[in-house]
Amino acid sequence: xxxxxxxxxxxxxxxxxxxxxxxxxxxxxxxxxxxxxxxxxxxxxxxxxxxxxxxxxxxxxxxxxxxxxxxxxxxxxxxxxxxxxxxxxxxxxxxxxxxxxxxxxxxxxxxxxxxxxxxxxxxxxxxxxxxxxxxxxxxxxxxxxxxxxxxxxxxxxxxxxxxxx
Numbered sequence: 001x002x003x004x005x006x007x008x009x010x011x012x013x014x015x016x017x018x019x020x021x022x023x024x025x026x027x028x029x030x031x032x033x034x035x036x037x038x039x040x041x042x043x044x045x046x047x048x049x050x051x052x053x054x055x056x057x058x059x060x061x062x063x064x065x066x067x068x069x070x071x072x073x074x075x076x077x078x079x080x081x082x083x084x085x086x087x088x089x090x091x092x093x094x095x096x097x098x099x100x101x102x103x104x105x106x107x108x109x110x111x112x113x114x115x116x117x118x119x120x121x122x123x124x125x126x127x128x129x130x131x132x133x134x135x136x137x138x139x140x141x142x143x144x145x146x147x148x149x150x151x152x153x154x155x156x157x158x159x160x161x162x163x164x165x
Contacts, residue, residue: 003045009038020044021102023095023133063119067105071126074103075159076141084142092130092144099130106132108156125160 009019013034016024020041027033077085077100088096106127109117117123131141140147141155158164 003042006035006038009041010034013037021099021129023099023130059119063124064105066121067124067126068103070121073126074100074128074131075125075162076127076131076135076155078162079158079164080142087142096130099133100128102129103127104129104132106135106156106159108153108160110136122160125156127159 004019010031012019013028016028018024018028018037020037022037028037080088103126105124107117108123108125111118114123127135134141134144135152135155138147138149138152139145140151147155
């Protein structure tokens with residue numbers, strides 16, 4: 001498999017089309033951001049190729065299927081109240097619509113911090129790519145302000161339990 005060049009990648013960035021399927025910001029048009037994203041894109045695609053057909057790939061696929069069957073829909077969206085949902089749709093409609101269609105397995109304790117919990121069902125929940133990106137960037141899922149590690153943990157646990165206190 002041949003990967004696209006940095007020039008081709010930059011063309012996508014400049015046309016507001018993200019090949020990494022992340023939120024598009026005004027920084028996406030800067031060269032340093034494009035190079036950084038391109039390197040992450042290459043790393044992800046290379047990892048996919050290496051995993052394809054291995055037991056690890058099968059294990060990841062099985063785990064994702066388990067979480068999809070258990071949760072069926074985005075758990076963060078389900079714990080938001082009407083006003084919060086309206087705020088997102090009013091202020092971030094385009095991004096929300098694009099990224100809410102992609103469902104990710106979100107980890108409460110990040111895989112990088114605790115690889116042994118990677119396939120632990122009690123450490124994972126289903127969330128849309130929109131919320132996954134925000135939560136992993138330590139941003140409030142509604143207002144996008146920065147949040148602490150404890151607040152991130154609160155949102156993740158609330159999503160898993162299906163209730164906000």
